[in-house]
Amino acid sequence: MFLEILEYITANKIQVLTLTWEHFYLFLISTSIAFVVGLFVSILASQEGKEKLNTFLISLTGACQAIPSIAVIAIAFLFVGIGAYPSIIALIIYSIVPIVFNASSGFQNIDPKIIEAARGMGYTNIKIITHIKIPIAMPVIMAGVRSAATINIGTAAIASIIGGGGLGDLIFIGLKLDKSAILLVGAILTALLAIIVDFLLYLLEQKIVPTGLKT
């Protein structure tokens, strides 16, 4: 089996590389957009006086994590059709959930006294967000980004059924042709991509989480 897998890869180098790149591209675009939008939403909901909205957002995103990825793909197909574009939309929706869930929980868990001290010392509202809230919530935010990234790469494989491309193509070809070697090439490379991305994000996390908050 191992030889068959290697054979397939060497015989179809270009195809395998192209699909891996497509897969990575789907992940990168959708996670980046999800991160920016998700963080923005969480920041807005974390302003004083919006505690109820914040709690609602945490419950909602918590519940949404129970939706199977295939359902999100199917819904995206119903509303925006097929191709890479609907796949990206589905992936954004699916990976924004852990990002908002974690960022909002992170902001909610900051001791209000710290925010009050910051305000009392003369920080502006913007500076409270950039210098206090985001750095303090950073460990939780990064945990959310890492889980979003892993989920995203796994879900991107399924997006192949609505024409998203990527390594999912190999998996579905393998299934159709009953060739487990091809299926495994897709599955193994998807897993490998997820592991590498998670490791890179781990390195990033080590770099940007403030020293005083590391345990």
Place this chain on the structure above:
Amino acid sequence: MIEFKNINKKYGKFTAIDNLNLKLEKGTITMLIGPSGCGKTTTLKMINRLIEPTKGDISINGESIFSLDAVLLRRKIGYVIQEVGLFPHMDVYNNIAVVPRLLKWNEKDILKRAEELLELVTLNSTYLYKYPSQLSGGERQRVGLARALAVNPDIILMDEPFGAIDPINRAKLHESFIEIQEEIQKTIAFVTHDINEAIKLGDNIVVLKAGKVEQAAPVEDILYKPANDFVDSLIGHDRSLKALSLKKARSLVQKKGYSIIPKGMKDSEILEKLSEEKTKRGFQLNEKGNVEKLFISEKGKINEYSEVPAVQRGDNLHEALSGMINIGENTLPVVNSKEVLIGVIHLNDILSEIRETN
């Protein structure tokens, strides 16, 4: 000077502050005290506009604070809250640097100032790069005070700053706080729920209840001339004991009534020296002046003690009296901050102090 004029604060129908008129004199500590919900914290937070009054005016040195930008006003007023107020993701240096950076100081000056402030609060520059999680509660509180003093503001607001500290460390913090204030002479508004703390630290006390001032007066007046039953009950029945914390041990230090015993003296020689100098106790000091041993002559014999409890010169009479009661002695040595003997304090002097003030 901070002045409240006809201040009202309403939350919907609930009146938190009802027609408050108050003056906080320059260079003094004003303690705001009262049961929870009395409006003491609200009053404090109105000074730096964390809370805006519904009606009335507050002025600092004659200038209305509402004519200033709230954010800029806050940078000119030191603010200390319970220990959690330190930013956990910043080290001590960066915590202290917050307001100086907002005011665009250069980093060299900030570092110099931070080192200076750590000395002032009896820490040192080895603390600069520690994180709040690496500090004890007392150390955090000292850093909090240093941070509030960073740009040398004239006014400092303190919201139950020592509330989360254990009693032993709180007493130590009180001592250093009193010493620091003697040096820096700031106008301080200080919220507490502890009457003993209010008496010990305050120059003036403002007693609040349900958003109204029950009495605003110097500490002595609060103790001896309570305006009404509420203030009276707040002080409790041990007024004389509480009043003792207004006076420092150093005011009653006696330089006589004890002998200094050189090292290497025999018991018989010590007895002779004590009776010659007509005293009953002698201290043996080391080269730095720290008390090493205490000799007490009793019935023609010398008792030797190597553990000698002492009173700090900055301790108040209440603490000195507790020290005496703890070990059943009527005389205790008084030492300065370097533990050098400067004299003794006698129980009789404390008792006559009580008789005089009553």
